[in-house]
Amino acid sequence: MISVLDCTLRDGGWVNGFDFGRHNMCEIEESIAKAGIEYIELGYLDAAAGSPEERSMYSSWEAVRDNFDGAHLGDRKMLRLVMIDYGKYPASELPEFDGNKDIGFDGIRVCFHKKDERGALKFGREILDKGYKLFIQPMVTTRYSDDELRRLIEDVQICLPGVSAFYIVDSFGIMDEEEIRRRVNVADSTLNPEIALGLHTHDNRRLCFENARAAAELPLAEERDLIIDSTLSGLGKGPGNLFTEEFTEYLNMNFGKNYDIPLIRRLVKEKILHMRDNYTWGYKQQYELTAKYHATSTYARTLCEDHGFSLAELEEFLRCMPEDKKDSFNRKFAEDYVNKHKK
Numbered sequence: 001m002i003s004v005l006d007c008t009l010r011d012g013g014w015v016n017g018f019d020f021g022r023h024n025m026c027e028i029e030e031s032i033a034k035a036g037i038e039y040i041e042l043g044y045l046d047a048a049a050g051s052p053e054e055r056s057m058y059s060s061w062e063a064v065r066d067n068f069d070g071a072h073l074g075d076r077k078m079l080r081l082v083m084i085d086y087g088k089y090p091a092s093e094l095p096e097f098d099g100n101k102d103i104g105f106d107g108i109r110v111c112f113h114k115k116d117e118r119g120a121l122k123f124g125r126e127i128l129d130k131g132y133k134l135f136i137q138p139m140v141t142t143r144y145s146d147d148e149l150r151r152l153i154e155d156v157q158i159c160l161p162g163v164s165a166f167y168i169v170d171s172f173g174i175m176d177e178e179e180i181r182r183r184v185n186v187a188d189s190t191l192n193p194e195i196a197l198g199l200h201t202h203d204n205r206r207l208c209f210e211n212a213r214a215a216a217e218l219p220l221a222e223e224r225d226l227i228i229d230s231t232l233s234g235l236g237k238g239p240g241n242l243f244t245e246e247f248t249e250y251l252n253m254n255f256g257k258n259y260d261i262p263l264i265r266r267l268v269k270e271k272i273l274h275m276r277d278n279y280t281w282g283y284k285q286q287y288e289l290t291a292k293y294h295a296t297s298t299y300a301r302t303l304c305e306d307h308g309f310s311l312a313e314l315e316e317f318l319r320c321m322p323e324d325k326k327d328s329f330n331r332k333f334a335e336d337y338v339n340k341h342k343k
Contacts, residue, residue, distance in 0.1 A: 173204025
C-alpha cells in the first residue's frame, strides 16, 4: 500500500513563519481529509518557539487541540501527526493517549540528527509508552553508510517495539533515483514488514517527483506500507518539496488510488498560490549548490538573497565550510563569514 502524508502545515511553515492562521489551517486539514489523503502533519511542537494559536508551530499540545477540534472532520480516516525536533518539547508535557479522547493528533514524528540518535530513541520510547503512534525520522539520512543505516534500524526495532514507521530523509535534496532505490532496499530488507517505510525529499536538484516515483515502483516486502511525504504546490523551505497535487494524480493513474484531484488543486489555488506574492520557494541554482556540498539550503538563501552573494561566491563558501556546520544553519558562522568577505 502506498500512502501520502501531506506536511504543508509543517514543512511549508518555514516559508511563512508558520503564520497560516487558524481558519486556513482548519480548511487545509479538512480539504486534505476530504481528498482522501491518508496522513497530515499539523506542524511542530516546540516549547520555546511555538505559539498558543494561529501558527503551526505550537507551544503546547493544548495549542494543537485548540486550533484543530476535529469536529468538522466527521468520521475521518486520516491520521493526524505532529513533529517534534528532538530536544525541543519534553515528553513529560504530553498527556496519555488512548485513542478515544481527541487531543488534536494521533501520532508524533521524531526527527533528529545522527549525533542525537541515542537520546532520540529514548525519547521515542517515552512517546510510545504514552500511547501515541511513533514515526522515526533520522534527518540527513545520507550521513549514514548502508551498514550504519541497518544498525540504526535494528536499534529502532529493539528499543522501540511498536514503532509505526521509519523514514528515509533526503534533507538536502542530494539523492538521485539510484541512491533512493539503494537506500529504500536497505531499509526494506532490514525493517520488520509491519513497520511502514517513509520517504521525505527536497527538490534541490528537481528530482523529487522522479525519486518518489522510483520508490513507489520498487517491489517492497509483501506487507510493507510505503508513505511518501509531499506539500501543496511544493511549499517548503528553499527548494521546497514534492508537489501533493502532482504525486496524488500520478498515484491515481498508476496505482489505482482515488484521491480527489480537483479538490486538491482548488485548495492549492485558494490557499497557497497567493503566498507567492510575498514569499518565494522552489528550485534555484543556489540550492543545487547546497546539495552538491551536502549543506542546508538556508545558507544559500541567507548569503544570496540577504547578502547578494554570487553563485561563485556561494560555492567558495560551501567548499570551505567545516562539516560540523553543514547539517543545521549556524547564523553566527554565516554572518561572520559575510562580515569578513563582503566589506
